[in-house]
Amino acid sequence: MTEDEWEPKILVFCCNWCSYAGADLAGVARLQMPTHFRVLRVMCSGRFKPEYAFKAMEQGIDGVFVLGCHIGDCHYLEGNHRAKKRFEVLEDMMVHLGVEPGRIKIDWVSASEGVRFQAVITEFVAHIKELGPSPLGGGR
Amino acid sequence: MRHDEEPRIGVFVCHCGSNIGGWLDVPAVAEYAGTLPYVVHSEDNLYTCAEDGLAAIRKAIKEQDLNRVIVASCTPRTHEPLFQATCEEAGLNRYLFEFVNIRDQCSWIHMSEWDAATEKAKELVRMGVAKATRLVPLDRSTAPVELVAMVLGGGITGMTAARAIANSGFEVYLVERRSVLGGLLNRLHKIWPTEESPRQLLDGLEADLEANERVHILTGTEMVDLKGFVGNFDVTLMPVEGNGDGLDLKVGTIIVATGADEMKPDGLYGYGEVEGVVTELELETMLREGNLPEIGNAVFIQCTGARGQRVTYCSRVCCMTGIKNAMELRELYPEASINVLYRDIMAYGISYEELYQRARVKGVGFIRHPKEEPPRVETGPDGKVRVTYRDVILGRDIVQDVDLVVLSTPLVQHEDAKELAQMLRVPLGQDRFFFEAHVKLRPIDFASDGIFLAGTAHGPKDIEESIVQALGAASRSLTFLKAGQVLSEPIVAVVDEDSCIGCGNCIEVCPYGAIELKEGGKRGQVAEVNPGLCKGCGTCPGACPSSSIQQLGFTDEQILAMITALANGGD
Amino acid sequence: MSEEARGVVAEVLAKGEVDGVLGLREDEGAVGPHYFRKGDDLDSLVLSPKYALPLVLRWFRLHSPDTRVGAVLRGCEERALVELSKRRQVDLEMIEVIGLACTAEEAKECGCVNGSPTNVMIGTPTEGLPERREFLALPDADDGARLDYWKAQYSKCIKCYGCKNVCPVCACEVCMMADHGWVRGGSLPPKFATFHLIKAYHMADRCIECRECEAACPVSIPLTEMYGRLLRDVERRFDYVTGADPEQRPPLLTTLMDEPILEEEEEGGG
Ligand code: SF4
Numbered sequence: 014m015t016e017d018e019w020e021p022k023i024l025v026f027c028c029n030w031c032s033y034a035g036a037d038l039a040g041v042a043r044l045q046m047p048t049h050f051r052v053l054r055v056m057c058s059g060r061f062k063p064e065y066a067f068k069a070m071e072q073g074i075d076g077v078f079v080l081g082c083h084i085g086d087c088h089y090l091e092g093n094h095r096a097k098k099r100f101e102v103l104e105d106m107m108v109h110l111g112v113e114p115g116r117i118k119i120d121w122v123s124a125s126e127g128v129r130f131q132a133v134i135t136e137f138v139a140h141i142k143e144l145g146p147s148p149l150g151g152g153r
Numbered sequence: 154m155r156h157d158e159e160p161r162i163g164v165f166v167c168h169c170g171s172n173i174g175g176w177l178d179v180p181a182v183a184e185y186a187g188t189l190p191y192v193v194h195s196e197d198n199l200y201t202c203a204e205d206g207l208a209a210i211r212k213a214i215k216e217q218d219l220n221r222v223i224v225a226s227c228t229p230r231t232h233e234p235l236f237q238a239t240c241e242e243a244g245l246n247r248y249l250f251e252f253v254n255i256r257d258q259c260s261w262i263h264m265s266e267w268d269a270a271t272e273k274a275k276e277l278v279r280m281g282v283a284k285a286t287r288l289v290p291l292d293r294s295t296a297p298v299e300l301v302a303m304v305l306g307g308g309i310t311g312m313t314a315a316r317a318i319a320n321s322g323f324e325v326y327l328v329e330r331r332s333v334l335g336g337l338l339n340r341l342h343k344i345w346p347t348e349e350s351p352r353q354l355l356d357g358l359e360a361d362l363e364a365n366e367r368v369h370i371l372t373g374t375e376m377v378d379l380k381g382f383v384g385n386f387d388v389t390l391m392p393v394e395g396n397g398d399g400l401d402l403k404v405g406t407i408i409v410a411t412g413a414d415e416m417k418p419d420g421l422y423g424y425g426e427v428e429g430v431v432t433e434l435e436l437e438t439m440l441r442e443g444n445l446p447e448i449g450n451a452v453f454i455q456c457t458g459a460r461g462q463r464v465t466y467c468s469r470v471c472c473m474t475g476i477k478n479a480m481e482l483r484e485l486y487p488e489a490s491i492n493v494l495y496r497d498i499m500a501y502g503i504s505y506e507e508l509y510q511r512a513r514v515k516g517v518g519f520i521r522h523p524k525e526e527p528p529r530v531e532t533g534p535d536g537k538v539r540v541t542y543r544d545v546i547l548g549r550d551i552v553q554d555v556d557l558v559v560l561s562t563p564l565v566q567h568e569d570a571k572e573l574a575q576m577l578r579v580p581l582g583q584d585r586f587f588f589e590a591h592v593k594l595r596p597i598d599f600a601s602d603g604i605f606l607a608g609t610a611h612g613p614k615d616i617e618e619s620i621v622q623a624l625g626a627a628s629r630s631l632t633f634l635k636a637g638q639v640l641s642e643p644i645v646a647v648v649d650e651d652s653c654i655g656c657g658n659c660i661e662v663c664p665y666g667a668i669e670l671k672e673g674g675k676r677g678q679v680a681e682v683n684p685g686l687c688k689g690c691g692t693c694p695g696a697c698p699s700s701s702i703q704q705l706g707f708t709d710e711q712i713l714a715m716i717t718a719l720a721n722g723g724d
Numbered sequence: 725m726s727e728e729a730r731g732v733v734a735e736v737l738a739k740g741e742v743d744g745v746l747g748l749r750e751d752e753g754a755v756g757p758h759y760f761r762k763g764d765d766l767d768s769l770v771l772s773p774k775y776a777l778p779l780v781l782r783w784f785r786l787h788s789p790d791t792r793v794g795a796v797l798r799g800c801e802e803r804a805l806v807e808l809s810k811r812r813q814v815d816l817e818m819i820e821v822i823g824l825a826c827t828a829e830e831a832k833e834c835g836c837v838n839g840s841p842t843n844v845m846i847g848t849p850t851e852g853l854p855e856r857r858e859f860l861a862l863p864d865a866d867d868g869a870r871l872d873y874w875k876a877q878y879s880k881c882i883k884c885y886g887c888k889n890v891c892p893v894c895a896c897e898v899c900m901m902a903d904h905g906w907v908r909g910g911s912l913p914p915k916f917a918t919f920h921l922i923k924a925y926h927m928a929d930r931c932i933e934c935r936e937c938e939a940a941c942p943v944s945i946p947l948t949e950m951y952g953r954l955l956r957d958v959e960r961r962f963d964y965v966t967g968a969d970p971e972q973r974p975p976l977l978t979t980l981m982d983e984p985i986l987e988e989e990e991e992g993g994g
Pocket residue numbers: 648652653654655656657658659660679680696697698699700701702
């Protein structure tokens with residue numbers, strides 16, 4: 014694959030209660046955004062663990078985005094606290110490894126924030142495009 | 154069991170009229186699905202959720218011997234239960250169904266990218282197939298419900314809810330931490346629009362409650378501990394004062410009706426500093442006790458502390474309270490000048506607007522000021538209060554020396570609500586009121602099953618609205634009590650006892666205390682999940698260093714398969 | 725120093741506050757862990773080479789929970805014990821640490837920072853150790869040189885699992901690094917970089933920097949250059965120092981409450 018043809022592959026973990034609902038709302042409002050992301054629904058952002066990011070990036074996924082409820086709004090009270098903490102460590106790992114930490118990101122989108130979903134996705138996709146193919150994915 | 158057989162997956166791709174089919178190539182997605190591993194049937198439907206679409210699913214399950222079904226369409230948030238039920242009707246376990254969202258999160262947000270949207274839909278289906286291949290049948294379990302309810306808070310809301318539950322034949326504990334029932338109503342003078350005394354209302358209710366042997370009134374009592382889950386809560390109650398004996402209860406449902414307080418606006422408009430400045434409730438107390446000073450003129454200041462001043466919200470009831478009390482003064486002192494200084498009057502609904510008009514006709518003055526220029530209040534001459542305010546219509550400042558300034562302050566959450574929220578494991582919103590499961594769809598429920606919300610604990614409300622919500626909460630509670638059993642989603646955590654070392658990480662991250670250590674395993678101790686307590690958040694697997702705990706329906710194997718399917722285009 | 729140790733252990737045994745003492749014994753040239761009881765011949769008790777005794781101490785909780793055991797432990801081993809106790813693998817109440825101070829040479833060799841155990845009973849606490857261990861300078865990240873460095877290092881791996889097996893704070897029965905769902909079987913070197921990142925992530929709030937893993941690695945991968953940096957990050961972010969306070973919970977198990985990042989979250993949460 015040449016640079017020109019490259020299109021980023023982005024994995025987005027969404028929690029069922031807020032961010033997935035926010036993503037749906039963006040759809041209901043017909044908010045347009047880049048196509049390059051794929052949502053993987055989990056019940057809570059607390060289901061995320063950094064090991065998934067390793068596996069995703071190892072296999073050539075260019076960016077991993079975790080979206081949960083705003084802090085304080087988690088359907089399960091504190092799942093997003095754990096996700097956030099795990100993410101802090103993950104980000105540090107990326108720095109020491111020499112991978113742009115911007116390839117992974119955690120953010121919050123509530124069920125009523127379709128517009129915010131559109132905004133954070135558009136920005137993340139643009140950022141990954143700027144970074145280019147993941148240096149971790151073998152074969153590239 | 155079927156899931157031991159090789160997967161036979163059927164994929165149904167929906168056009169949703171033109172909602173999906175108009176923006177991406179649905180037949181191509183269905184055709185692509187047919188090429189994926191283990192997919193033995195794929196088709197596209199105009200509306201998969203319409204009866205002929207559902208019939209097509211049932212038919213394919215039977216004729217093609219499908220043991221997994223995927224529908225690629227709108228969103229699982231609205232349609233998953235329908236398709237799951239359809240699978241069940243055709244004899245397939247409902248958890249062998251997988252939803253792929255290609256409308257809300259694909260066709261509708263990529264309306265000018267036919268090719269890329271089609272490609273994305275294919276990849277999403279590929280991820281869905283990877284997960285479906287690894288689905289296993291799960292059973293929803295049932296647990297009996299303790300046929301007793303508990304109502305926290307003995308104000309008008311809690312009393313109403315308790316009476317409704319008892320009248321339906323169930324036992325109910327009404328827990329109030331003050332020594333009397335009645336809550337804020339005890340402090341009111343008159344209730345509008347009926348102009349009744351609140352005592353009339355409370356006395357009737359109280360008599361009903363006392364006469365009903367199913368009602369147990371526990372005043373001067375508070376909850377100090379809560380364990381368990383819907384149908385099976387273990388409650389510990391203690392007397393607020395002294396160190397009397399506690400009481401342990403088993404209840405099936407809980408209604409939170411703990412009410413609110415009136416904000417004390419210290420430091421605003423001279424409150425606490427200038428003699429003659431009182432809140433609405435303080436005024437009502439004076440009215441009730443009949444010890445008001447002679448009043449020649451009075452000023453009400455609306456929105457004190459509300460709408461951006463101390464709290465952000467509009468407290469909903471203060472406009473009407475202010476108007477009500479202004480009218481009351483008007484009647485007591487027909488010669489007096491009574492002015493209401495306001496930013497906006499929210500006299501919503503049918504009767505309130507009428508009352509507002511009546512007050513104007515009766516000569517209560519309503520004077521508007523902009524948010525940026527609030528009135529100023531200071532000590533005036535001869536024991537009066539000097540109020541300076543901007544009259545936007547006249548376009549100048551007006552200085553008035555009055556006998557009384559009444560501040561309409563918002564209802565606010567109790568100081569210690571957080572402790573209660575933590576005990577109940579339910580959230581408080583940004584304004585610190587209790588936060589419902591869904592603002593529109595589930596306004597009386599909490600996200601935690603079996604706990605309901607009513608009255609001003611939820612946010613400012615008038616009496617009528619509180620009573621309506623109390624009856625709603627009672628009815629939600631009765632739904633569980635009458636059913637006598639609860640069904641639970643089986644997407645709970647399970648432990649692999651061969652590899653678990655009992656480190657307890659999972660226990661510490663579980664927000665519901667659903668995991669405990671028991672004897673067993675290779676290290677003498679293993680984690681054990683109580684499926685009744687587990688809410689299926691999936692936080693625990695993220696804390697286990699050896700992947701020994703998994704969330705059913707969202708296992709590592711399933712999630713990794715989806716990641717791999719996205720990355721590599723297949724297994 | 726072995727002579728001194730024998731005296732101390734004999735004394736501890738004589739006092740009778742413990743049922744026995746776990747230490748190292750030399751037997752026909754081979755050194756291994758041994759449980760010395762009152763009256764046992766202590767001549768065979770030795771202090772080196774370094775051996776991760778905390779993992780052995782797990783045995784007591786499992787098979788003989790009522791035994792009060794003394795243990796001759798170095799500073800790093802004591803810290804490992806603390807981390808193991810937080811994962812419920814040892815019962816600190818039942819263990820009396822007989823602190824062994826490493827010599828200055830030993831400490832230097834390990835690049836050890838906080839030298840001695842809390843209660844030194846054997847040897848003299850080493851002084852003058854650097855506050856913080858110095859990390860190797862990693863190549864620049866911007867042009868990919870740092871990633872290339874790790875690729876080169878990690879691709880030397882022969883998946884012997886030595887790093888995991890010697891680690892005094894790795895306590896799992898089934899390691900994710902050996903689970904084929906996470907790390908494909910049969911590929912050598914392991915695919916970059918899940919294998920090594922799993923270990924690094926799991927070490928971020930528990931590695932006590934004994935550097936036994938590096939000593940065990942047959943191909944000299946500088947493993948703790950990654951782990952150690954993560955430990956500093958965790959310390960900075962969550963004020964958590966591994967092996968220090970038995971009461972402090974590992975930060976990945978607690979919520980954001982009381983963490984400085986909570987405020988950022990609440991302010992920034994748009
Ligand atoms: S975190 Fe894992 S190993 Fe630890 S107790 Fe829970 S299931 Fe067992």
